Amino acid sequence: MSTGRDARGHTERCDLMKRIREFIYNADINRFRFYFQILAFGLLVYGGYLAIDLGNELPTFACPKIKSRGGICYLYPLQGNLSLIDEFLGERGIRFLTKLVTFILLFILFNKAWCGFACPLGTVQDWITKLRSKLGTRYSTYSEGAFKRLKKIKYILLVLLILLPIGVSNAIPDIVRLPRDFSTPFCDICPGRIVLPIFDGDITQLVVDFRSTTKLTLTALGMAITGVFFVGAFVKKRFFCLFCPMSALHYIFSKIGILRLVKDGSKCTKCGNCYRVCDVGIREIADDVVSKNIVQDDCMMCFKCVAACPEEKCLDVKFLGLPVYRSTEDGFFKRGGKV
Amino acid sequence: MFRDLIKLFFAFFVLIACFPPPSFAWFGEEMYLSENPPADHGEGHKGGHKGGHKGGRGDDHSEHRAVPVKKFYLNIHDLSANAAAYVVRPDGSMAECELSHDEGAWTVTFDTKPMDGSMDGIFNVYVVDKRVVDGTLLIRVAKMNAINHTCGWGHKYKSDKGRTMPKHLDAIPLEIVGHDLWDAFVHNRTMSGDNLVFSVLKNGAPVKNASLKVRTQTGWIKMLKTGDDGKASVQLIRDYYPEKWNDFKAMKRGILRITAEYEIDESGSFEGERYNKVRLISTLQWGYRLHRKEYTSYVYGLGIGILFAVVSGVGVYVHRERRKRPYREVRFNEKD
Numbered sequence: 001m002s003t004g005r006d007a008r009g010h011t012e013r014c015d016l017m018k019r020i021r022e023f024i025y026n027a028d029i030n031r032f033r034f035y036f037q038i039l040a041f042g043l044l045v046y047g048g049y050l051a052i053d054l055g056n057e058l059p060t061f062a063c064p065k066i067k068s069r070g071g072i073c074y075l076y077p078l079q080g081n082l083s084l085i086d087e088f089l090g091e092r093g094i095r096f097l098t099k100l101v102t103f104i105l106l107f108i109l110f111n112k113a114w115c116g117f118a119c120p121l122g123t124v125q126d127w128i129t130k131l132r133s134k135l136g137t138r139y140s141t142y143s144e145g146a147f148k149r150l151k152k153i154k155y156i157l158l159v160l161l162i163l164l165p166i167g168v169s170n171a172i173p174d175i176v177r178l179p180r181d182f183s184t185p186f187c188d189i190c191p192g193r194i195v196l197p198i199f200d201g202d203i204t205q206l207v208v209d210f211r212s213t214t215k216l217t218l219t220a221l222g223m224a225i226t227g228v229f230f231v232g233a234f235v236k237k238r239f240f241c242l243f244c245p246m247s248a249l250h251y252i253f254s255k256i257g258i259l260r261l262v263k264d265g266s267k268c269t270k271c272g273n274c275y276r277v278c279d280v281g282i283r284e285i286a287d288d289v290v291s292k293n294i295v296q297d298d299c300m301m302c303f304k305c306v307a308a309c310p311e312e313k314c315l316d317v318k319f320l321g322l323p324v325y326r327s328t329e330d331g332f333f334k335r336g337g338k339v
Numbered sequence: 340m341f342r343d344l345i346k347l348f349f350a351f352f353v354l355i356a357c358f359p360p361p362s363f364a365w366f367g368e369e370m371y372l373s374e375n376p377p378a379d380h381g382e383g384h385k386g387g388h389k390g391g392h393k394g395g396r397g398d399d400h401s402e403h404r405a406v407p408v409k410k411f412y413l414n415i416h417d418l419s420a421n422a423a424a425y426v427v428r429p430d431g432s433m434a435e436c437e438l439s440h441d442e443g444a445w446t447v448t449f450d451t452k453p454m455d456g457s458m459d460g461i462f463n464v465y466v467v468d469k470r471v472v473d474g475t476l477l478i479r480v481a482k483m484n485a486i487n488h489t490c491g492w493g494h495k496y497k498s499d500k501g502r503t504m505p506k507h508l509d510a511i512p513l514e515i516v517g518h519d520l521w522d523a524f525v526h527n528r529t530m531s532g533d534n535l536v537f538s539v540l541k542n543g544a545p546v547k548n549a550s551l552k553v554r555t556q557t558g559w560i561k562m563l564k565t566g567d568d569g570k571a572s573v574q575l576i577r578d579y580y581p582e583k584w585n586d587f588k589a590m591k592r593g594i595l596r597i598t599a600e601y602e603i604d605e606s607g608s609f610e611g612e613r614y615n616k617v618r619l620i621s622t623l624q625w626g627y628r629l630h631r632k633e634y635t636s637y638v639y640g641l642g643i644g645i646l647f648a649v650v651s652g653v654g655v656y657v658h659r660e661r662r663k664r665p666y667r668e669v670r671f672n673e674k675d
Contacts, residue, residue, distance in 0.1 A: 051498035056490070077491070091454075095491050140655070194644075207635035208643065211589030223640045227647030235655050 024324070026331040029307045033117060037126065040118040043070045045199050057099050059107040059250065060114040061121045061192040068200045074103045075161065075246055076187055083165035083183035104253055111257030112250050115241065115300035121192040122241060122300065128233040129279075140235045141281055150242055151298055158245040161186040181214035186245060188218035191229040237279035241300055251297040260318045261301060265289030267314040274305035274315070307335060369598055370468060371622040372411040372483040377444050405489045407452050411464060413445035413481060421610070422468040424449075427506055429460025429487065429496075438466065451485075456492030460525055461485065463506055465514075471612035476605075478512045480621040488525040497523040509543035513619035515551075515599050516540060518570075520625055529627040531577045531593065538570050539599045541619070545569025549601040556594050565599075579629055589634045597623045 043052060044062040047070015054062075054071030062071045081096045088096060107114065115122055132139065142150065164185045167178035187193050194205045208223060209215040232239035241247060268289050275286035280298045285305050288294060294315075295301065306315040309327035317325040424438045426449045436449035447466055451458050462485040469478050484505070496502040503523050505516050518536040522528045529535065539549040551563040551571045557578050563571040575595070581587050603617040 048497065053493060053495060053497070056493060080490075099491075140659075203637075204631065204635075206644070207631075207637050207640040209589075209635050210584070211587065211634045215589075219640070220643055223643040224647040227644040227649075228651045231648050231651040231655060 116302035
């Protein structure tokens with residue numbers, strides 16, 4: 001008798017789990033992402049007002065120039081620490097390693113979803129995209145050749161943001177010491193530094209700094225990039241993400257991330273839906289039917305591709321090997337087959 | 340003629356002795372603390388101190404890089420035997436600190452340990468010296484606010500106003516308290532052109548009508564009187580304009596010295612000497628930077644931003660127009 005009740009209970013639990021899974025798989029990830037982005041934006045830009053401090057090692061843009069910030073982007077302390085690399089034999093070196101390990105641990109937790117769900121600058125770009133969509137202006141895409149050429153820029157920026165601060169400390173003998181104003185070169189040209197503080201009512205970053213030739217050049221370049229950023233983000237989805245050195249830094253550790261985007265190539269029909277919805281324009285998501293881990297260096301793990309895939313279990317989002325979101329035929333049709 | 344000249348000089352010296360210029364009346368009695376030995380006082384603005392040779396890193400050194408032990412120098416050599424030094428830590432605890440004569444000057448040394456961020460904040464350092472001079476009890480106080488902070492510790496106290504607000508010590512006979520000299524992140528926020536507010540406290544209570552002198556390294560002096568609430572405000576002068584752009588140092592740190600004086604008609608004896616007046620002189624030394632407006636431009640910033648936005652916008656429009664293919668009508672003859 002009790003065995004029969006246990007079996008019924010087990011069946012009910014299985015049914016409940018199945019319904020929960022169906023609910024999640026059939027959910028509209030884009031709507032969830034929209035609200036999650038607002039939450040993350042509030043936390044990172046206004047978190048300071050609620051005494052929230054998520055630390056200085058965040059794997060996403062959270063600009064230290066925002067007075068009400070809830071955390072700081074890791075690129076800022078990374079550059080600052082590298083500009084003092086001559087003092088690494090001691091407490092500063094330990095602090096650098098601690099920060100790096102914290103950054104890696106935070107990163108592997110959510111992998112590149114930091115870009116798709118948390119990055120405030122990415123969120124601003126998504127809002128600009130929504131504005132363009134409302135205005136009925138068509139968006140641009142890169143040709144495959146241009147895409148391949150442009151995606152290299154983020155690696156060049158990453159190398160420069162590491163080498164220039166090292167040049168400030170002149171740790172390598174017989175190399176000319178760079179001016180101290182090169183200690184955070186990427187921050188000076190980052191549009192996030194200029195755009196994000198505006199949301200806190202601070203417009204003091206909309207300037208050219210005349211204190212030195214270096215600062216003048218970098219801040220003028222920053223303003224020029226910001227000008228291009230607004231137009232670029234208007235005509236091209238996630239325009240800046242293709243050049244983002246944080247994205248390049250992410251990709252170094254992406255393979256050890258516990259949140260993964262997995263593809264079962266045998267189920268892919270190469271319909272191209274995933275490529276068409278990809279904001280960045282990653283072609284491999286549709287073409288590659290061999291790799292299991294499909295995360296590319298430009299991927300921001302927004303999971304639009306999973307939502308747009310009509311094939312059952314073709315694309316899987318896995319956290320610690322367990323599926324948390326999956327492409328399903330039902331889900332595709334329930335979302336209205338939107339591509 | 341020669342006698343007249345001698346008389347004139349004599350009269351002049353008598354006048355000077357009797358009526359000294361007001362701003363320097365108590366200049367010689369000031370006792371203040373500094374980050375540099377007395378021989379270097381007034382040189383701090385020429386590129387910083389420790390590490391100043393490293394392209395200006397020195398100025399940031401003291402503010403954003405915590406050190407386990409801090410040392411400040413007194414400007415005077417004739418310190419009384421009763422002189423004592425105190426420190427109030429950011430957590431509110433107080434301790435007496437070491438006062439010694441080395442490197443040719445009196446120094447105050449105190450530790451800022453533990454270096455784990457628990458002492459993140461502002462240390463108040465005091466030296467109090469008392470003596471009787473010509474029947475007047477002269478009490479001199481030198482105060483320094485020392486920043487003990489590194490951004491690597493984070494800014495966990497940024498919302499704790501009790502921690503970041505300026506503190507005072509009731510035991511100090513005359514104390515100057517600077518308001519809003521630093522922000523919640525424990526970064527020095529004082530800039531040239533700022534409106535600064537100072538309170539003068541006598542054993543913790545506001546002092547009305549105390550004389551206050553604000554002085555910068557360039558020699559600018561402003562004389563003030565405290566109001567009923569013991570407060571006085573002053574707008575700091577902007578006075579750094581090098582002739583050549585290349586000589587401009589945006590991170591130049593100026594030194595600001597505030598001196599308060601207050602006299603009380605009070606009789607008594609101190610260390611066996613009688614006095615019938617008490618003269619209290621207190622100083623506070625603080626650093627300030629140039630205002631960002633001195634070396635930044637919104638016009639150029641927005642100009643460049645708008646120019647690039649317009650150029651790239653026009654570029655995209657032209658590119659799209661060129662790629663437009665002319666409409667071609669294709670007619671099919673259904674009969675074929």
